[in-house]
Amino acid sequence: MSPRTKEQNDAIREMRMNQIMQAAAEVYLEKGIQLEIRDVAVKAELGYGTVYHYYKNKHMLLEDLLWDALNRTESAVLPALTGDGGSLLKAESFSRLLLRKCIQDPSVFILLKTVADNFHHFPGNRFIKLFADFQERIYLPFVEMIREGIGFKSPEKTANLIFGSLVGCTALNIHHNMRNEMDVEGIVDMIFSGIQSKER
Amino acid sequence: MSPRTKEQNDAIREMRMNQIMQAAAEVYLEKGIQLEIRDVAVKAELGYGTVYHYYKNKHMLLEDLLWDALNRTESAVLPALTGDGGSLLKAESFSRLLLRKCIQDPSVFILLKTVADNFHHFPGNRFIKLFADFQERIYLPFVEMIREGIGFKSPEKTANLIFGSLVGCTALNIHHNMRNEMDVEGIVDMIFSGIQSKER
Amino acid sequence: MSPRTKEQNDAIREMRMNQIMQAAAEVYLEKGIQLEIRDVAVKAELGYGTVYHYYKNKHMLLEDLLWDALNRTESAVLPALTGDGGSLLKAESFSRLLLRKCIQDPSVFILLKTVADNFHHFPGNRFIKLFADFQERIYLPFVEMIREGIGFKSPEKTANLIFGSLVGCTALNIHHNMRNEMDVEGIVDMIFSGIQSKER
Amino acid sequence: MSPRTKEQNDAIREMRMNQIMQAAAEVYLEKGIQLEIRDVAVKAELGYGTVYHYYKNKHMLLEDLLWDALNRTESAVLPALTGDGGSLLKAESFSRLLLRKCIQDPSVFILLKTVADNFHHFPGNRFIKLFADFQERIYLPFVEMIREGIGFKSPEKTANLIFGSLVGCTALNIHHNMRNEMDVEGIVDMIFSGIQSKER
DNA sequence: GATGAATGAGACTTCATTCAT
């Protein structure tokens, strides 16, 4: 009876939502929080009404973007979470995976930067749940590896130091259009040899 | 006809402008680029017409804020620029001074973060001159120290790495209300021992 | 090529149009003029594209709704128009029939209310013809009965008084969810004994 | 220090708010709930930004309009509430005062019509408090008079009947541009002689 | 110098409507 089947419509919906989120991520990288729905629509090559067909408003779109990025972040670091080896080695591997993903996937970069900045620029308290989920699924596992790896000293502070450095370096490079020159190994090596030499 | 002397008026003027810039910095830390002139006026306990009495528009205010911060940043790191000692030690000292200032002076934090993010969130091309000045007065001297300190390897990348890490760590801590718990020595030690161990 | 005969299609067509009009009446009772085609479609359990398949636009739908209600209103009061008896009794009977129909048939209520309110809330001048028809087929016959019944005094004013009261009472009851408690006899009695006692 | 004193500003504010509310009432009479802020501003001879300077949004404006009308309604019927005489006479006097006020003051007409229609056309549940206040300050006192006047029979139904009729007649006349021809005495007489003759 | 009333450009959002399937 239906001219398109429910499955066809669902496929279209999912495709469009991804298309829109990706466009939004690109626009966000250019204009920051001041992105306009109109820009997103242009980037996605859609009418702006279409964006509203899928997202009730700008905040819903950004929220969905970040949740989606959270899922992809988790997938990206999973090997380090489940892998074998010494804890500090796992933490280093985790950092490497995180950094690579973050460089390659704009949404993940936005997520990590946004979390590091505690949703600065993002108005309202819409993101408490997202932050809690990020902590539980990404950050606390990382803190645990650090804790096991470095002994008695404050693993939270060390994790913050590593995370802040990773995100800070990435932001500097990406915002200055040096994404392609980024030296993942160099950054992670620097940070972790810094951590280890302090351990001694 | 005026009941005040020119000197009195100038004093009021300077006082008001500092009052407004400081308020603007505080509001920026809360709301980011979406700060409103009204918020600034409330924070400064002035009518919002008064803000316009001193600043032609929002961008002038932010620009003035950043230029002012640039001057104070320069003053803060001056000892490291002029001091004696090995280049890498001077760079470390420079970093320490920068980080301390950045933690203690909100405007300086905003400046460094903004520069690191290449004026992301800031619309327009208003800040080219400011960026050039920052490069000349702060960043290139720092790069030089690094260059002298580490030999042939890319000092720009290393400087970026250090600068990105410093700003990233500071941002993480400040935005999560952990300004007072920040361990300046720890951060700088970590970064520089990381740098040095890679040198070996 | 069509798998359905013309008759079957016509039957579907008429059924669907009634289904949609009834849904529209129900939605109008809830949301007033701000009804959305989407609401109507949901209430009718149809896709909203289907509503547009039958009605070119929202105004056509409302117009059709009111014309349809006008026809049913005429049928409902016909007995009073053609019946015997004193004019005032006929007017009373007319009122009783009108009120009953109006309570029982949402579309008729909407029609009468809309006419009483002179298409307030309805934008445009789309309804002049409908209003003229209502006057000719419903209102003027009623005014004539009044004229014959009460002698020289302004029958138009009296008819307005009766009509306004009937519709006003019905609206109050229906909008406050007291449709089922409405006392048709009581209302008509009150109005007509009021009219008559003024005659004496 | 202030260029205008607080008192001057307050006076301006109050004046403007009344000016805007009155304009809003006039526009509402023309266009109903679909009134646009732009229309209101034009009618009030103000920029539409000015309307937003005083009212956060359309609904706040309408809400304030209705509250203001409620206060004026109460003042208008006060003499009947406090006066002497038989209860039914007081109810009749109340009705007369209400009707006169309603004809003369557009906002009061809008209030009464809106209450009678149970906020039909008004989206949201913003008006529960207003309705409760109306009940307490206007309607229940009226019901009490009826109760004392007519003995055992349902005073609520009678009050509804009277209120519905009054508002219905007024609406019919006002919406058909016959405000000036309205016969307050005739309407109230008709209703109350109808009520009384049913009492006998 | 100080203030807040007044304003409209421009962004946000809704929703009627078109149209491909």
Added chain:
DNA sequence: CATGAATGAAGTCTCATTCAT
């Protein structure tokens, strides 16, 4: 016939800015 994806006109509203006092 039936549907919902796609769209943009038109309305809502925010907020930087001007200006009279």
